Amino acid sequence: MLDIAEVAEKSGLAPSALRFYEKKGLLSSSGRNGLRRTYDPEVLSRLTMITCARRAGFTIAEISRFLVAMPGDAATRAKMADKARLLDEDIARLRRMRDSLDHAATCTHEPLVECPDFKRALAP
Amino acid sequence: MLDIAEVAEKSGLAPSALRFYEKKGLLSSSGRNGLRRTYDPEVLSRLTMITCARRAGFTIAEISRFLVAMPGDAATRAKMADKARLLDEDIARLRRMRDSLDHAATCTHEPLVECPDFKRALAP
DNA sequence: GTGCGACTTGAAGCGCGGTTCAAGTCAAGC
DNA sequence: GCTTGACTTGAACCGCGCTTCAAGTCGCAC
Numbered sequence: 547m548l549d550i551a552e553v554a555e556k557s558g559l560a561p562s563a564l565r566f567y568e569k570k571g572l573l574s575s576s577g578r579n580g581l582r583r584t585y586d587p588e589v590l591s592r593l594t595m596i597t598c599a600r601r602a603g604f605t606i607a608e609i610s611r612f613l614v615a616m617p618g619d620a621a622t623r624a625k626m627a628d629k630a631r632l633l634d635e636d637i638a639r640l641r642r643m644r645d646s647l648d649h650a651a652t653c654t655h656e657p658l659v660e661c662p663d664f665k666r667a668l669a670p
Numbered sequence: 671m672l673d674i675a676e677v678a679e680k681s682g683l684a685p686s687a688l689r690f691y692e693k694k695g696l697l698s699s700s701g702r703n704g705l706r707r708t709y710d711p712e713v714l715s716r717l718t719m720i721t722c723a724r725r726a727g728f729t730i731a732e733i734s735r736f737l738v739a740m741p742g743d744a745a746t747r748a749k750m751a752d753k754a755r756l757l758d759e760d761i762a763r764l765r766r767m768r769d770s771l772d773h774a775a776t777c778t779h780e781p782l783v784e785c786p787d788f789k790r791a792l793a794p
Numbered sequence: 795g796t797g798c799g800a801c802t803t804g805a806a807g808c809g810c811g812g813t814t815c816a817a818g819t820c821a822a823g824c
Numbered sequence: 825g826c827t828t829g830a831c832t833t834g835a836a837c838c839g840c841g842c843t844t845c846a847a848g849t850c851g852c853a854c
Contacts, residue, residue: 581831637768651751653741659739690842799850806846
């Protein structure tokens with residue numbers, strides 16, 4: 547069993563964030579030692595997932611809905627597939643942005659914002 | 671010349687957002703008709719860029735720094751290249767998240783969060 | 795000249811994702 | 825038993841990216 551400081555250190559999250567996630571239903575401490583939360587080591591992989599999902603642009607509320615999903619929950623499954631398609635669009639957008647930035651870093655247009663290559667890449 | 675309502679409609683942004691961007695230095699109205707802002711049609715492509723950059727995760731402050739970049743500004747160029755490399759990481763993360771969601775949509779593990787395939791995809 | 799309505803301003807408010815703070819509780823070491 | 829210090833709580837606060845609101849100003853039609 548881990549205490550909150552250990553989980554914070556291993557997950558890279560602040561203790562306040564862990565308590566915040568618990569209040570929001572993303573996380574549960576597995577028990578208490580007195581007042582103090584104790585955590586099953588398994589929470590670490592859950593936190594990895596949560597952090598990854600957050601960085602992919604999911605809100606706390608979305609993540610908490612997905613984390614309770616069961617195989618029989620067709621509606622949630624469908625939403626996951628929908629989200630995957632939205633991520634496809636995000637990925638395409640980020641790729642264009644990256645290519646524009648790569649171009650911008652060497653382009654000699656003055657001012658940069660007027661470069662036709664730069665603009666074309668961003669406004670398909 | 672366009673007025674704020676026209677720019678709002680064509681750009682898909684709220685008039686309040688246009689005023690907000692102007693206050694933050696991302697945008698400038700080209701003049702006034704009395705009190706009212708008038709816009710050069712060229713702002714539309716600038717807004718397209720801004721919206722794209724926002725959706726790629728850039729903050730207002732970052733975008734405004736990039737938009738004033740000149741070819742001679744080596745420091746800003748370098749930052750653009752750095753940002754492009756960060757986007758590479760974001761893109762990789764989003765791809766993993768998308769693949770996990772695609773898997774999750776059909777996986778029969780109970781509960782889903784325990785599926786080893788799902789976890790492996792998210793925690794490389 | 796007198797409405798009307800779409801604009802103007804600054805200030806306040808909101809949802810998100812937390813952090814910070816004050817006050818209190820508890821386990822462990824002396 | 826008493827201190828110490830890491831935890832606990834709820835409430836207040838923060839930065840971001842806007843939106844909303846109240847009060848005021850203007851162009852234009854009548």
